[in-house]
Every structure is written in C-alpha cells, then in structure tokens.
Amino acid sequence: MRTIFVTGFPGFLASALIPTLVQRKASPRRVDCIVLPHLLDSAHQRAQEISTKADCEIRVFAGDITDIRLGMGNEYGVVTKECSEIFHLAAIYDLAVAKDVAERVNVDGTRNVLAFATDCPELDRFHHISTCYVSGRFDGVFRENDLQTGQAFSNHYESTKFESEVLVHDAASSGLPTTIYRPSIVSGDSHTGRTQKMDGPYFFVQWMLAQPRIAVMPVFAGSREATMNIVPSDYITAAIATLSTGRDRPLRVYSLADPSPLTIPALTQLLAHATGRRVLRVPATRWLASALIRSVSHLHPDMDIPGEAVNYLAHPTHYDCSNTLQDLEGSGVACPPFAEYVDRLVGFVRDESGFGRRRL
Structure with missing residues (x-):
C-alpha cells in the first residue's frame, strides 16, 4: 500500500x-x-x-x-x-x-x-x-x-x-x-484564531493586551517602512x-506569503483596534526595543516574547510569490487579508491565556 x-x-x-x-x-x-x-x-x-x-x-x-x-x-x-x-x-x-x-x-x-x-x-x-x-x-x-x-x-x-x-x-x-x-x-487558523504555540503575530497581540488602555510601541530606524508578512x-x-x-x-x-503584506504602522493600528488599545509610539534603537521587550516579558506570567522578535519590526525583505499565485489560480485557495481575521486571533489569546484581564 x-x-x-x-x-x-x-x-x-x-x-x-x-x-x-x-x-x-x-x-x-x-x-x-x-x-x-x-x-x-x-x-x-x-x-x-x-x-x-x-x-x-x-x-x-x-x-x-x-x-x-x-x-x-x-x-x-x-x-x-x-x-x-x-x-x-x-x-x-x-x-x-x-x-x-x-x-x-x-x-x-x-x-x-x-x-x-x-x-x-x-x-x-x-x-x-x-x-x-x-x-x-x-x-x-x-x-x-x-x-x-x-x-x-x-x-x-x-x-x-x-x-x-x-x-x-x-x-x-x-x-x-x-x-x-x-x-x-x-498565525493560527483564520476562522478560529486557534494555534498551538503563541508566537509570530501573537507576540504582538500579547504585548498590546498586557498594557492597560495605552500600549507603548517602540519605533526605530526601518520600522515605519517595513512590512510584516x-x-x-x-x-x-x-x-x-x-x-x-x-x-x-x-x-x-x-x-x-501574503502578496499584499501590511506595513508595521498599518499592522499596529489593526492590532490596536482589535485589542481596544491606543498606541503610544516611542522612539528607540533596536537594542533598546529588544531590551524593553525582554524586561517586560519577565514581568508577566504568561508572556514569553523573545527580544529577537524586534528584528521583524524592521525586516527589509519583500517576498515574491509569483509561482504560488500562478499555480493556485482557479483552485479557490487564496491568502485572506490579515484584517479579516485579526479579531479571531485576539479573541483566542484572550480566551486561552487571560491576557487583557491580567495586566502589568
């Protein structure tokens, strides 16, 4: 067989x-x-x-x-x-x-x-x-x-x-x-938000939910122009x-990959809306941003965000997916826009980990 x-x-x-x-x-x-x-x-x-x-x-x-x-x-x-x-x-x-x-x-x-x-x-x-x-x-x-x-x-x-x-x-x-x-x-499933490991976009959902009402977001060279796919x-x-x-x-x-990925500012605004937070952008170096994330993660019992995640806030690469789009054409399989499922990702984090109920 x-x-x-x-x-x-x-x-x-x-x-x-x-x-x-x-x-x-x-x-x-x-x-x-x-x-x-x-x-x-x-x-x-x-x-x-x-x-x-x-x-x-x-x-x-x-x-x-x-x-x-x-x-x-x-x-x-x-x-x-x-x-x-x-x-x-x-x-x-x-x-x-x-x-x-x-x-x-x-x-x-x-x-x-x-x-x-x-x-x-x-x-x-x-x-x-x-x-x-x-x-x-x-x-x-x-x-x-x-x-x-x-x-x-x-x-x-x-x-x-x-x-x-x-x-x-x-x-x-x-x-x-x-x-x-x-x-x-x-990320997790676009219909349920479910995942087995809280990484990738969940790092940033956790970061937002762990802060009451106003979420500090470090901004440094390259992060305004970069996209997150x-x-x-x-x-x-x-x-x-x-x-x-x-x-x-x-x-x-x-x-x-998403053929139309969001810029970091656009992604931040979507996450802010989905989590009910107002974002306070704070100028920083990449090193300071990484140190901040590491220190804050130690203060929250459910948050485990590696400082290395900061690099993806200023990632310089864009991904061509011509082969994928060509060979998926007519199949009905397509990447949904992040805006269509971000609320489900946030809902999953709230339900599974208690973020948004226990804050820093």
Whole structure:
C-alpha cells in the first residue's frame, strides 16, 4: 500500500495538514508519522481523532530525525518500502534557539530525512516545508528562485533553515523530485484564531493586551517602512495540499506569503483596534526595543516574547510569490487579508491565556 510519510507530528501544522493531504484526488489513505518517544501518547490520541474524521489510517512510529535511519530500528525498512511521498515539517521554530540545537534538528535532521528518501523505492516526491526567512535580511524583493544571495541572518533559526534548504536543493539537483514551500510568519487558523504555540503575530497581540488602555510601541530606524508578512495556518495547509499535486517539474519552490503584506504602522493600528488599545509610539534603537521587550516579558506570567522578535519590526525583505499565485489560480485557495481575521486571533489569546484581564 502506498503511503505518505510525515515528520513534525503531532505538531500543529502537521496535524492540520494530514486531513487535507488525504482528501486530494487519488491520494494514499495511509499516513506514517515519525514521532519523538516522549510524544507518543499525545500522537496516538491525535492520530485517532484525525483518522476518524478524515477516514484514513495513521500509523505512528517512535523515532528521531536527528538519528541515523531516523532512529526507527527494524521499522525503517517497513516504512521506506511503501512510502510514495514525504512531507518534511519537523524543525525547531524558535527565534532564540541555540546554534547547536538548531543545527542538529534543522540541518542534520533534514540530511537524515533526505537519506531516508533515497531508501524509498516507490517515492514520487519529496516535499520540504522551509520558510521565507531563508532570505535572512536580504534588502529588496526575494524571489522564489533565489536562495544563496550572500544574505546575513538575524538568528540561528533563519541560518539553519537556510542550510537545510541548500541540502534539499542539492538533492533535487541530483535527481530527487522536490517541492519546497516557504511560509512567511504563520498565525493560527483564520476562522478560529486557534494555534498551538503563541508566537509570530501573537507576540504582538500579547504585548498590546498586557498594557492597560495605552500600549507603548517602540519605533526605530526601518520600522515605519517595513512590512510584516503574516499568513494563517489554514491557508498554508490548503496551499500545500493543492500545490503538492503538481508533478510536472523536477523542482518547484513556492513562497506561501501574503502578496499584499501590511506595513508595521498599518499592522499596529489593526492590532490596536482589535485589542481596544491606543498606541503610544516611542522612539528607540533596536537594542533598546529588544531590551524593553525582554524586561517586560519577565514581568508577566504568561508572556514569553523573545527580544529577537524586534528584528521583524524592521525586516527589509519583500517576498515574491509569483509561482504560488500562478499555480493556485482557479483552485479557490487564496491568502485572506490579515484584517479579516485579526479579531479571531485576539479573541483566542484572550480566551486561552487571560491576557487583557491580567495586566502589568
């Protein structure tokens, strides 16, 4: 039986992606997931929930992408024999991650999953979930065919995701049929606001809600002109499922980004309205803004905003998504404007964490 192999389960995006994958025309109905041993109980529970709703079979295997042969033991051969597609989502998504941890998971892990791919005799395609931020701090428009441009990086997350994508490009050049997806900053579901991890735009929602009535927002060089590119998770999963059916090119790269991202001032105004706050813009340097965020985060029991998030308030890169728009045309899949779902993101934060009821 042909199967889909997924890494990153039972993570939020992998869990949301599986039901959309098995609904594709002529898609395999069996999904094999590699899961870290300490997550097996939650993975089995989530697999049961998804398989019941999506009418598919999900098999869970203990393993670790940082180990040779993915740490799967004798089950390695069973899984490789039937695998027809690989969706590699497992990665460290943390702006403050240590270099050695990021390299072990994002780079070595991808190298091991690519080795797994070479052991799959029935493999049709390798799908790699990367990030727009392989661009680093590229100044200008970063196109889908761009990768190695001499860019500088803001953190080890960006640099190691870049290194992992270089490995995938090398494998594609050696004959591995490959699709690469580069999401920008991913929020929760646009219909519910639900997410598994309060990061990305939720950092700034928390920042607003933690301050009573007037929210201080640091402003520094580059932040007035910059944009923040945010996309909801349901758009990401729908786009990946739709685009993954294209097999006519040996390598295709898609930027899953908002084609019309908001500037930082426009985004701030939307968040202020949604949270019921008035914004007080305070001139600062990037270093002072980062220090302020770190110090304030320590004062609130539910807020964990890394100082590194400040870099995305003055990000110099804009993302071309021509391939994505072209290949999604007519599918009904499109990125909704942030203004259409910001209230749901804020509502989720209020309901889940108590922000807006407990303030600094």
